[in-house]
Amino acid sequence: MRTLDLFVPYEFRDPVTRRWLASPGTLLLLMACAAVIVIWVLQKPASLSDPWRALAKFSAFNAISLLSLNFVLSVRARWMERLFNGMDRQYIVHRLTGRAAVLFMLLHPIFLLAHNSFSLEALRTYLVPGVDWPVSLGTLSFVIVCVLIALTMMFRIPYHIWFITHRFMIFVLVLSFVHAVLSGSDVGAYPVMMGALSILFAMGVTSDLYMAFFYRPLNSRKVKVLRKSSFSDILELKLMRPHGFNMEPGQFIFVQFPKVARCEFFPFSISSDQYEDHIRISIKAAGDTTSRLKDAVRKDDVLRILGPYGMFGKNYMSHDRDMIWVAGGIGITPFLSMAMNESIHPTGRRIDLIYAMRGMDDAHYDRELHRESSINRLFNYMHWLSMERGRISAEGIVREIEGDVRDRVVMICGPPAMMEALSSQFRKLGVPTRNIIYEDFNLLGH
Numbered sequence: 338m339r340t341l342d343l344f345v346p347y348e349f350r351d352p353v354t355r356r357w358l359a360s361p362g363t364l365l366l367l368m369a370c371a372a373v374i375v376i377w378v379l380q381k382p383a384s385l386s387d388p389w390r391a392l393a394k395f396s397a398f399n400a401i402s403l404l405s406l407n408f409v410l411s412v413r414a415r416w417m418e419r420l421f422n423g424m425d426r427q428y429i430v431h432r433l434t435g436r437a438a439v440l441f442m443l444l445h446p447i448f449l450l451a452h453n454s455f456s457l458e459a460l461r462t463y464l465v466p467g468v469d470w471p472v473s474l475g476t477l478s479f480v481i482v483c484v485l486i487a488l489t490m491m492f493r494i495p496y497h498i499w500f501i502t503h504r505f506m507i508f509v510l511v512l513s514f515v516h517a518v519l520s521g522s523d524v525g526a527y528p529v530m531m532g533a534l535s536i537l538f539a540m541g542v543t544s545d546l547y548m549a550f551f552y553r554p555l556n557s558r559k560v561k562v563l564r565k566s567s568f569s570d571i572l573e574l575k576l577m578r579p580h581g582f583n584m585e586p587g588q589f590i591f592v593q594f595p596k597v598a599r600c601e602f603f604p605f606s607i608s609s610d611q612y613e614d615h616i617r618i619s620i621k622a623a624g625d626t627t628s629r630l631k632d633a634v635r636k637d638d639v640l641r642i643l644g645p646y647g648m649f650g651k652n653y654m655s656h657d658r659d660m661i662w663v664a665g666g667i668g669i670t671p672f673l674s675m676a677m678n679e680s681i682h683p684t685g686r687r688i689d690l691i692y693a694m695r696g697m698d699d700a701h702y703d704r705e706l707h708r709e710s711s712i713n714r715l716f717n718y719m720h721w722l723s724m725e726r727g728r729i730s731a732e733g734i735v736r737e738i739e740g741d742v743r744d745r746v747v748m749i750c751g752p753p754a755m756m757e758a759l760s761s762q763f764r765k766l767g768v769p770t771r772n773i774i775y776e777d778f779n780l781l782g783h
């Protein structure tokens with residue numbers, strides 16, 4: 338259940354490292370929000386004379402601004418993920434602005450009713466369609482938001498259905514904007530306010546139109562399945578590498594499987610090295626779609642891919658310290674390409690990779706990693722079998738490695754609970770938060 342999760346849990350901190358979500362993108366966003374508030378205050382709107390009315394108008398102005406920015410933050414582009422230091426963090430900020438926008442949207446009618454002393458006449462204007470059409474448009478957008486929230490809170494809907502319902506938010510933005518312009522609000526009366534809001538609105542709508550109609554056709558590339566193999570719950574696909582496909586180790590692609598889910602692209606890390614003539618992805622049967630792929634996907638099938646994306650590998654390449662890599666289950670995939678990169682371009686630093694899994698039956702990439710370890714003497718590979726040793730812990734890892742853990746950069750990829758626990762334990766052992774880097778396999782939040 339995503340219930341109360343809807344507004345608060347992500348705070349303004351990274352869920353795994355508890356660091357502030359500081360990045361150039363967050364700074365730009367905060368500056369945009371501050372500009373919106375300053376513009377509103379400097380215009381000294383007439384509504385300022387009445388506190389409830391002022392609060393209502395201020396909420397509406399913020400709701401539309403934040404919702405517009407929220408659409409901008411949904412754009413999947415390399416420059417965008419660079420601004421936020423990773424697409425997972427971009428999406429955390431996207432969720433935060435969305436929640437803040439919805440909160441302001443819900444507050445707006447409450448403040449308005451308070452301004453009108455909760456009179457029946459005011460209620461009639463808000464609730465009866467057509468009494469005042471611009472107001473009714475606002476009510477309609479409010480109802481759509483409430484329905485979407487109720488759906489999210491009451492049912493654990495599959496991702497693809499949730500994604501479709503999410504698309505309705507553009508109607509909310511358009512209806513809210515038209516409502517604000519026509520309903521005799523501050524926005525209609527003050528040109529600077531109108532100008533600022535129109536710019537944000539145009540940016541929001543353009544971003545949504547781009548994502549809905551142009552992003553995929555313009556950026557996706559067709560690839561053929563060259564080889565398919567599977568072991569237990571993992572499906573491994575080797576895909577033809579499109580011409581001009583440049584990747585860095587640790588990156589991921591979005592893949593569409595037309596036979597199984599025609600309208601969706603799923604993110605998967607590339608587990609082959611960047612010089613191979615193919616792209617390898619390793620897919621764990623984790624949910625509705627991934628469980629059907631083993632039977633549905635065949636050799637020579639044509640899939641579509643988007644990307645590559647991801648900052649995990651960039652973070653690895655930009656640090657020159659010794660490292661500890663911790664992978665939980667399928668979280669091993671980004672490390673596979675990074676380990677191969679370490680053998681091809683040895684950086685002279687020591688890397689210890691700990692691969693946590695239940696038992697040896699799950700050690701799918703064991704042989705491959707032992708091979709890398711034999712090629713590169715500074716790359717030390719070991720596994721952690723939770724059936725024998727219990728849950729992986731930072732203290733346990735430290736016992737296995739040489740040197741001071743506080744001088745290491747720790748990179749983690751695995752289930753959210755494991756990443757959160759390890760991050761907290763490593764921080765307690767003195768690893769600075771900035772040296773804990775992780776890849777979140779769940780863009781929607783934990």
Ligand SMILES: Cc1cc2nc3c(=O)[nH]c(=O)nc-3n(C[C@H](O)[C@H](O)[C@H](O)COP(=O)(O)OP(=O)(O)OC[C@H]3O[C@@H](n4cnc5c(N)ncnc54)[C@H](O)[C@@H]3O)c2cc1C
Pocket residue numbers: 495496497589601602603604605606607619620621622623624625626627628667670671777778779780781782
């Ligand atoms: C950066 C990144 C790299 C990943 N690399 C791998 C990998 O190498 N191997 C692997 O097995 N898994 C990987 N995953 C996870 C994989 O994408 C999900 O397991 C898969 O999408 C689940 O789809 P489903 O429909 O089977 O499951 P569902 O039960 O429908 O979804 C489970 C969860 O997966 C996420 N999800 C589903 N569809 C999408 C989508 N289209 N876009 C974004 N998130 C979605 C949602 O958070 C959802 O709650 C990665 C995820 C991310 C974000």
